[in-house]
Amino acid sequence: MPEAPALWGLQMTPVVPVTEFMRDLLQPAADTLFTSVSVVVDKDGESEYGPRTDEDWARLRTAAVTIAESVFLLKIPRPIAPEPDRERHETELTAAQVLEKLQEDTVLWDARIQAVRNVALQAIDVVERRDTEELWDVGANLYQACQNCHYDYWYPAQRDLLIELEEKVRQFREQSGSATP
Numbered sequence: 001m002p003e004a005p006a007l008w009g010l011q012m013t014p015v016v017p018v019t020e021f022m023r024d025l026l027q028p029a030a031d032t033l034f035t036s037v038s039v040v041v042d043k044d045g046e047s048e049y050g051p052r053t054d055e056d057w058a059r060l061r062t063a064a065v066t067i068a069e070s071v072f073l074l075k076i077p078r079p080i081a082p083e084p085d086r087e088r089h090e091t092e093l094t095a096a097q098v099l100e101k102l103q104e105d106t107v108l109w110d111a112r113i114q115a116v117r118n119v120a121l122q123a124i125d126v127v128e129r130r131d132t133e134e135l136w137d138v139g140a141n142l143y144q145a146c147q148n149c150h151y152d153y154w155y156p157a158q159r160d161l162l163i164e165l166e167e168k169v170r171q172f173r174e175q176s177g178s179a180t181p
């Protein structure tokens with residue numbers, strides 16, 4: 001596709017702050033992909049579940065396209081949080097700090113957005129090939145792409161702690177032989 005020279009419309013304006021964009025748009029679409037495959041372990045052993053019908057795959061495509069297209073809307077300047085803001089944990093930045101960080105480094109912000117788009121493109125491709133196995137990858141990649149932006153702009157103090165924790169959980173799961181990622 002050629003580079004679009006300008007917007008078709010005259011301007012783009014946001015409707016909701018970043019937090020509500022996440023809650024009402026990105027998270028529900030991401031959840032569809034996160035829960036697209038699962039493993040259930042019971043007395044008969046392990047059973048893997050994934051999309052089966054055309055409708056199942058269509059739902060995954062809707063989610064992938066929603067994320068691929070909508071994540072670029074995070075390039076439109078918008079408030080970070082509604083006023084008044086919710087109470088924040090001490091490890092979170094305040095909305096004002098998030099905004100300041102973002103304005104200091106819009107290149108990184110853009111890269112984080114692009115990373116999510118890339119995973120969404122992978123998801124669209126996987127859905128087109130109906131590759132159930134690769135849906136596991138999509139879920140893991142998406143989770144990481146979302147988290148990377150959150151570590152940079154939302155709770156940087158938690159980055160090291162969480163990485164350490166995730167590593168411990170991973171090791172624990174490996175040791176206990178569970179197949180969940």
Ligand code: HEC
Pocket residue numbers: 018019020022023026027030067074080081093094095098109112113116142145146147149150153154
């Ligand atoms: C370009 C950066 C960026 C990307 C990419 C991103 N987020 Fe966020 N997200 C944020 C910021 C910033 C906040 C927190 C704003 C705040 O509370 O200060 C946030 C907050 C959230 C919240 C909390 C919303 C609330 O109700 O407070 C959820 C849920 C969330 N993101 C989900 C996702 C998911 C799922 C993805 C990936 C599909 C994603 N985010 C990708 C920047 C990003």
